[in-house]
Amino acid sequence: MIRQDDLRARSPSLPLPSAAVLRDYGIYLALLALIAFFSARIPEFRTWDNALLIVLQVSVIGIIAIGMTFTIITAGIDLSVGSLLAVAGIMSGLFAQRPETPLTATLAFTVPILLGLLGGAVNGAIVAFAGVNPLIATLGSLTAYRGFIVWFRVNPIYGLQPYYGVVGQGQVFGLPMPVLILVLLAIAGWVILSFTRFGRYVYAVGGNREAARAAGINVALVTFAVYVISGFCVGVAALVFTSRLMAAQAISGQGFELQAIAAAVIGGASLFGGRGRISNTIVGALIMGVLFNGFVMLDVPQPIQQMFIGVIIVFAVWLDAALRRRRH
Amino acid sequence: MKARLFLFVLTGVTACAAGGAARAQEKTAIGISYQNLAFPYVAALQKAAENACKALDVNCIETDAVNDTNKEIANVESMLSKGISCLAFEAASLDASVASIEAANKKSVPVVQFNGKASGGQYVTFIGSEQTDSGVKLGTYLAGLYKQLSKPKLRGIYLRGVAGQVTDIARNDGMKNYLQSAGLAEKIDFTEQYADYDRGKAQSVTESLLTKDRNYDFIVANNDDMILGALQVVRQFNLVGKIHMSGVDGLPETLAAIKSGALDATVFQDPEGQGGGGVWGCYLTLKHVNLPKELLIPFTLVTKANVDQFVAIADRVYVK
Numbered sequence: 001m002i003r004q005d006d007l008r009a010r011s012p013s014l015p016l017p018s019a020a021v022l023r024d025y026g027i028y029l030a031l032l033a034l035i036a037f038f039s040a041r042i043p044e045f046r047t048w049d050n051a052l053l054i055v056l057q058v059s060v061i062g063i064i065a066i067g068m069t070f071t072i073i074t075a076g077i078d079l080s081v082g083s084l085l086a087v088a089g090i091m092s093g094l095f096a097q098r099p100e101t102p103l104t105a106t107l108a109f110t111v112p113i114l115l116g117l118l119g120g121a122v123n124g125a126i127v128a129f130a131g132v133n134p135l136i137a138t139l140g141s142l143t144a145y146r147g148f149i150v151w152f153r154v155n156p157i158y159g160l161q162p163y164y165g166v167v168g169q170g171q172v173f174g175l176p177m178p179v180l181i182l183v184l185l186a187i188a189g190w191v192i193l194s195f196t197r198f199g200r201y202v203y204a205v206g207g208n209r210e211a212a213r214a215a216g217i218n219v220a221l222v223t224f225a226v227y228v229i230s231g232f233c234v235g236v237a238a239l240v241f242t243s244r245l246m247a248a249q250a251i252s253g254q255g256f257e258l259q260a261i262a263a264a265v266i267g268g269a270s271l272f273g274g275r276g277r278i279s280n281t282i283v284g285a286l287i288m289g290v291l292f293n294g295f296v297m298l299d300v301p302q303p304i305q306q307m308f309i310g311v312i313i314v315f316a317v318w319l320d321a322a323l324r325r326r327r328h
Numbered sequence: 329m330k331a332r333l334f335l336f337v338l339t340g341v342t343a344c345a346a347g348g349a350a351r352a353q354e355k356t357a358i359g360i361s362y363q364n365l366a367f368p369y370v371a372a373l374q375k376a377a378e379n380a381c382k383a384l385d386v387n388c389i390e391t392d393a394v395n396d397t398n399k400e401i402a403n404v405e406s407m408l409s410k411g412i413s414c415l416a417f418e419a420a421s422l423d424a425s426v427a428s429i430e431a432a433n434k435k436s437v438p439v440v441q442f443n444g445k446a447s448g449g450q451y452v453t454f455i456g457s458e459q460t461d462s463g464v465k466l467g468t469y470l471a472g473l474y475k476q477l478s479k480p481k482l483r484g485i486y487l488r489g490v491a492g493q494v495t496d497i498a499r500n501d502g503m504k505n506y507l508q509s510a511g512l513a514e515k516i517d518f519t520e521q522y523a524d525y526d527r528g529k530a531q532s533v534t535e536s537l538l539t540k541d542r543n544y545d546f547i548v549a550n551n552d553d554m555i556l557g558a559l560q561v562v563r564q565f566n567l568v569g570k571i572h573m574s575g576v577d578g579l580p581e582t583l584a585a586i587k588s589g590a591l592d593a594t595v596f597q598d599p600e601g602q603g604g605g606g607v608w609g610c611y612l613t614l615k616h617v618n619l620p621k622e623l624l625i626p627f628t629l630v631t632k633a634n635v636d637q638f639v640a641i642a643d644r645v646y647v648k
Contacts, residue, residue: 044540057532146366154371154647156527158581167565185506219506245560246526247581249553251366252528253509296536302522 026319027283034287037293038072039141045297052176058289059178059240060085062282064256065263066189067233069119069281070226072264073193074206075273076127076134078230081237081260082253083145084119088112088238090149093157093248094166103181113235119145120231125226142257150250157248168243178240182282183235189278202226206273261307263288266316287312346447351550355387356414358438358610359407360429363420363444364395369577372645373418373443373603379644380607389606397424404428405595408435413534414614415439419446422494438613442606455605457597459495463502463629465547465595469574469629470503471510473546473592477572485537486518487558489525496522496626499550499576519544523554528555538565544629545572552577559590580642586635593631596638600644601625 039046064081071078087265088111095108119141126137170177193199201222204212213219242248267284269276288309295305333457374390381388389407391604393400398588400420407415408431415432417439426435429449433438439451474482489496494633507513514549519537523530538544538561547562549555555575562571566601568590602625612619630638 042540047539050539055536057535150366154366155368156553156579156581159584241528245531245557247527247556247560249527251526254526291537292532296521296533296542299519299521301491301520302524 005203034290042297043075054289054293056176056268056283059182060237061259062182063156063237064284065260067230069264069276070229073270073276079257080141081139081234083142086251087149088115089242089248090249096160102123107245112238116231116235120228124227128220128223160246350611357387357412359412360390360416363394363418372599375645376600376603377607380604381408401428414610416610419444439607441595443602452613455623460496460502464506465501465627465629467503481515482545484546486520487554488522489550492521525551527553527557527581530554532559534561549575552579552582582647596628596630
C-alpha cells in the first residue's frame with residue numbers, strides 16, 4: 001500500500017500530495033463548505049442547539065454506519081440493518097411498555113442489543129461459514145427479519161414508560177445521550193480498526209482474502225465477527241431510535257441500509273473492500289444530516305433533497321476514484 | 329352526483345337473511361388481495377375482512393401484494409386457479425393494478441374493489457372513501473381553529489406523505505380547495521415538507537423546523553404516524569397545547585392522544601366499513617344483489633367531543 005509520506009518523498013514537487021490530501025480530507029472540506037453555505041443563509045442554522053440537533057438526527061444512521069463500515073472493509077455488506085432494527089425495536093418496546101420493574105427495565109435495554117448480536121451472528125454465520133455471498137445473504141435476512149416482525153406485531157407499540165426515554169432524550173453534560181453514544185461507538189470502532197490486531201485483519205481480509213488466509217488469518221472468523229459488530233450497532237441504534245420516538249413500529253428502519261451505505265461510501269469506503277475509516281463514515285453521515293437540516297430550514301422540497309444526496313454520492317465516489325487513478 | 333351510501337345501512341338490512349342462507353349452502357370461496365399488510369391500517373382492513381368472512385361463514389383466501397404489482401398479479405392468478413368465486417381487491421397501484429383486475433375479468437370472476445381503486449378493468453363496485461374528503465375534513469378543522477384562535481393569520485406546518493402519491497395529492501387538494509372556498513386561503517400559511525408517511529422522518533423534519541422557528545399555530549399531517557412523530561417533538565419543546573395538531577387515520581394511539589388533549593383531532597377513516605365492505609360486496613354480488621358502482625364511506629373529523637365512539641371501532645380492528 002502506497003502511503004502519502006512515500007509519495008512526498010518520491011516526488012515533492014508534483015501536485016500529487018495535494019491530491020492525496022484532497023482524497024483523504026476532501027470530505028471534511030465538503031462538510032465545512034456545506035456548513036458555511038447554510039450558516040451564511042440561515043441565522044438559526046449556525047447555533048449550538050442546531051449543531052447538536054444535526055448530530056442527534058444522524059445518530060441512528062451514524063451508529064448503524066459504524067457497523068456497516070466494518071462489513072464494507074471486508075468487501076461485504078449488511079443489507080438487513082433496517083429490518084433488524086425493527087425487530088430489536090419492537091422487542092424492546094414490548095418490555096418498555098410494561099410497568100417499570102428492575103426486570104422489565106433491564107430487558108427493555110438489553111434485549112435489543114442481544115437481538116442485534118443474534119441477528120448479526122446469523123448473518124455472519126451464513127456469510128462466513130456457509131459461504132453465501134453477503135449481498136444475497138443479507139438481502140435474504142432483510143426480507144426474513146421484516147416478514148417476521150410484521151407477522152409478529154404489525155401495530156405500533158406506544159405508551160412506553162417514561163424511564164425508557166433516557167437513552168433517546170436524556171442529556172449528559174448538556175450533550176444529548178444519542179450523540180454521546182455515537183461518539184463513544186465511533187471512538188471504539190476507530191480504536192479497533194486502527195490499533196488492534198483484529199482491525200488489521202479486517203483490512204487484510206477485505207484487501208486480499210487469499211493473501212490473508214495464506215498469512216494465517218482465520219478469514220471466516222474475522223468475517224463472522226464483522227457481521228456481529230454490525231448487528232451490535234443495529235441493536236444500539238434500535239434502542240436509540242425507539243427511545244427517541246417513544247414508540248416502536250414493524251415498518252421502522254426501511255431504507256436505513258441505503259443511508260448507512262451512503263454514509264460509508266461518501267466517507268470513501270470501497271465496496272471492493274480493504275478501505276474505509278470510521279471517522280470518514282461519520283463525516284459522510286454528517287454531510288447527509290447537514291443537507292437534510294439545511295434544506296428543511298430553507299423549505300427545499302424533499303424530492304430535490306433526495307436528488308442532491310444522490311448527486312453527492314455519485315460525485316464522492318467518482319472523485320475518490322479519479323484521485324486514486326491520479327496517484328497510481 | 330355520486331350517491332353516498334352508508335355501507336353499514338345496506339349490510340345491516342341484508343345481514344339477518346344472508347347469514348342464515350350462507351350457512352345452508354356449501355362454503356363460497358372469496359379471494360382477498362391486500363395492498364401491503366405491513367401498514368397498520370391495512371392490517372386493520374384485514375382484521376375487519378376476516379371478521380366479515382367469519383360472520384358470513386364464507387371461505388376467504390387472503391394474499392398480500394406487499395406494494396408490488398408483480399406479486400399482486402401472481403397472487404391473483406394463483407387465487408383464480410384455486411377457483412375463487414369473487415375477488416375482493418385493494419389495488420396497490422392506480423395503473424399497474426389494472427392487470428390483476430383484467431386477469432379476473434378474463435375468468436369471469438366478479439371484482440369488488442375496496443379502499444384503493446385501480447384506474448381500469450371491469451368491477452362490480454368500489455367500497456371505500458373519497459380521499460379528497462379527508463383533506464376537506466382537515467380543512468374544516470383548520471377553519472374551526474382559525475375561528476377559535478381569532479388571529480388575523482395562522483402559520484402552520486403541513487407534513488405531506490410520499491411525493492406524487494395519489495392519496496397525498498388528493499388530501500392536499502381537498503384541504504386547500506376547501507380553504508379556498510371558505511375564503512381562508514390567504515389567512516392560513518403553510519410550511520410544507522414531505523415525510524413519507526413515516527414517523528421518524530416527521531420527527532426529524534419537525535425538529536428542524538421548530539429549531540428554526542417555534543411560532544407556529546398548528547401542525548397538520550396527511551397521516552397519523554407523522555402527526556405522532558411531530559407530537560414527540562412538540563412534547564420535547566414543551567409546546568403541547570400551544571401548537572394545535574391534527575392527523576388523518578384514527579389509529580388507537582392518536583385517539584388516546586386526543587383524549588388526553590395532546591392532539592386536537594384526526595380524520596377517521598373506517599377500516600371496518602372498507603375491509604368488511606370488500607367481503608360483503610363480494611357476498612352480495614354472489615347473491616345477485618345489484619350494487620351501485622360506488623359505495624362511499626365518509627371520513628369523520630374526530631375531536632375530544634366525539635372521540636369515544638371511534639375508540640370502540642378502533643379497538644375492534646386494531647387489536648393484536
